Amino acid sequence: DAGITQSPRHKVTETGTPVTLRCHQTENHRYMYWYRQDPGHGLRLIHYSYGVKDTDKGEVSDGYSVSRSKTEDFLLTLESATSSQTSVYFCAISEPKRELGNEQFFGPGTRLTVL
């Protein structure tokens, strides 16, 4: 298994509070991603990073920010959590190479509940 950990694995918080989720990898992959998974929507990309301090928005970036100060860590922050951000969040990594075709490896997920 690819060395990807997410913390915390479960979190319950209240509306309006800030929340930070952490993704840590030991594979030295250049790309890192944050997705959210909701029933009927599959996985939707929130933000991604293509190198240290290089990030870009995904499909559903409103209300989220990210930071990547080291290759191995990618942080997702909800500045002021809302109930619509209740979801399961997955981190993924990839190292784009011709033979891999940008295959992504996924972490175990973080279940976030915003009350």
Added chain:
Amino acid sequence: AQSVTQLDSQVPVFEEAPVELRCNYSSSVSVYLFWYVQYPNQGLQLLLKYLSGSTLVKGINGFEAEFNKSQTSFHLRKPSVHISDTAEYFCAVTLGNQGGKLIFGQGTELSVKP
């Protein structure tokens, strides 16, 4: 806009029966295609992928998929399913001009009954 459509949200089958999970995509550029599996309360695991070459791709756990460029499809098949195949299956596409980003389908929940 590029998109991925999984035509069935739920597929119930009996053990040892064959199954096909359907996936269609829309794209005007070259694509790489993937099927991922998610077992309950776990992350996603790669089943198989199509990059180039033979259009019939074999993956883990006896699954295979066929890339059909003219029909823009990448259907997943298994000739005989087991109870342990019960999971959610996601088709995904990464586009030649989109870096490493994946576009996922909505998922198909496969339920294998004894």
